[in-house]
Amino acid sequence: MQELDLLILGAGWTSTFLIPLLRAHHLSFAATTRDGREVAGSKTIAWSFNPESKDKTQFSHLPFAKYILVTFPLTSADQTATLVQSYSAAKGKQANFIQLGSSGIWQIPQETHWVSRRSPYNKSSPRAIAEDELLKLDGCVLNLAGLWGGARDPKTWVDRVAKTKEDVKNKKSLHMIHGLDVARAIIAVMNDWEKAKGQRWMLTDGFVYDWWSLMVGWADAKNEETRKNTMIGQPVASEGTGEPMDQAKWVFELMREEKIWALPRSMEVLGRCYFGREFWDVFGIVPLKARI
Template structure:
C-alpha cells in the first residue's frame, strides 16, 4: 500500500472537501468509506470487535484525519493503537469535533467554559494521546445551505422566538485549515472553528424568508425589546470566539454566508 500525506478516515461530506483541496494542491490523499464506494478503501471502525487486518490494508500517512465522532472514551486508544501497530507511530492525528459542549454565555472560546458530554470526553482522551481536535461550528456548502434549514428550525413563531445564535463554517475553509494543521501540527490542542461571525437566526429569516415568518420576526423584535438584528451576544444563548485558530495558523476564513466567494 502506498504512503500518503493525508488519510481521511470517513470520506463523507467533509471528506470530499478535504479530498478536493488536497488534489488541487498536489497532496497525496486517500480516504475510506464503510463500503469502499467512489474508489475509497473499505474501513469500518468498531471499538468492540476491531479487526487488525483492516488497519494493515490502509496506507501509511503523515496525517490521519478522523471525520466521525469517537463513540467511547476508549476509542481513541483503540483506533490509534491498531493503526500504529500496522504502520508505526509517526502519524499525526486530527479529529473533527463539535462545538456543542461550549456553553459560555455570552462568550466561549477554546478554553471553555464547557459542559462536557460523551463526545467531548472522547475528544479529551484523543488529546491526551497527542491528537489535535478541531471543534467545528455548523458545516455548510454546496447544497447544504442554512436558509434551507429555516422551515425545520422555525415551524412556528414560538419556535422562532427560542432561536438565537448560529455559528457556521464552510466545508472548503475546514479543508484548508486541515491541510495547514497537518503541516503545522499542534499536538494535544483543541481549536474552535467558525467563520468569525455570530449569526442571528432572526436576521437569517429577515434575509431569506417572505410572508408569515418575516412577520414573526418583526413582531418578535417589537415584543422582545431588542432594537434591531443581529441581536447582541448578551441577548442570545452563546457566542463562540474562534480567533485563536486563525491567528495560530496565520489564516482567515474565505467563505461567509453573507459574502460567498
C-alpha cells in the same frame, strides 16, 4: 507501500471539499468509506472501524499516512485509544491523528456570553471524552460549528428549526463554517503540526449570526425558489405568493413586543457567542467563505 500525507477515515461531506484541495496542494492521500464508493472523483477503500476489536489486522490493508483524519465520532476513551494504538501497531510507526468534532460541547451554562475553546465544555459527553483521550495522545481536535456549503443550504433549514412563532422567539445565536474552510483548516493543521498537536480548536467563520436577522434576510427565499423552478419549467410552488415567509413576519412582531429597534440583536441578547478568531490567528489564514 508509499507513505501518504493524509488518510481520511470516513470520506463523507467534508471530503467533497477536502479531496479537491488536497489535489490542488499536491498532497498524497487515500480515503475510506463503508462501501468503497467514489468520492469527489477518487476511489475509496472499503473499510469500517470496529471499536470492539483491538485486533490490529483491521488496519492491515490501509496505507500508512503521516496524518490520519477521523471524520466519524468516537464515543469513548477506549475507542480512541484502540484506533490510535492499533493503527500504529499495524504500521510499525506513529501517525498524527486529527479528529473532527462538534462545537455543541460548549452548549452548557457559561459564566459569560463569550465562549472560547478554553471555556468549560460538557465533559460527560461521550464524544468529548473520546476527544480528550486523543488530546492526551498528542492528537488534534477540530470542533466544528454548523456546516454549510454545497448541498447544505442554511436557507432551507428555517421551516425545520422554526415552525412556530414561539420557535422563532427562542432562536438566538448561530455559528457556521463552510466546508471549504474546514478543508483549509485541516491542511493548515497538517502544515503546522507543532501548533496543532495536543490542542482542541473551535472552528467557526468568525461571525456570530442572529437567527432573527437571517430569517428576515431570507424572507424572500421561497419566492426565489419559485422563480428558479419557473425558469426551468417546473410547476410553481404553492408558497410562491410574493409574500415574506412566516418566520420573517413573526420576527417583526417579536421586535415590537420585545422593543428591539433594529437587527442584529446585541451579543448580550444573543447569549452564547463563540470567539471564532483564534484558530485563524494562530495559523495565519482567514476564512474564504465567511458570512452565509
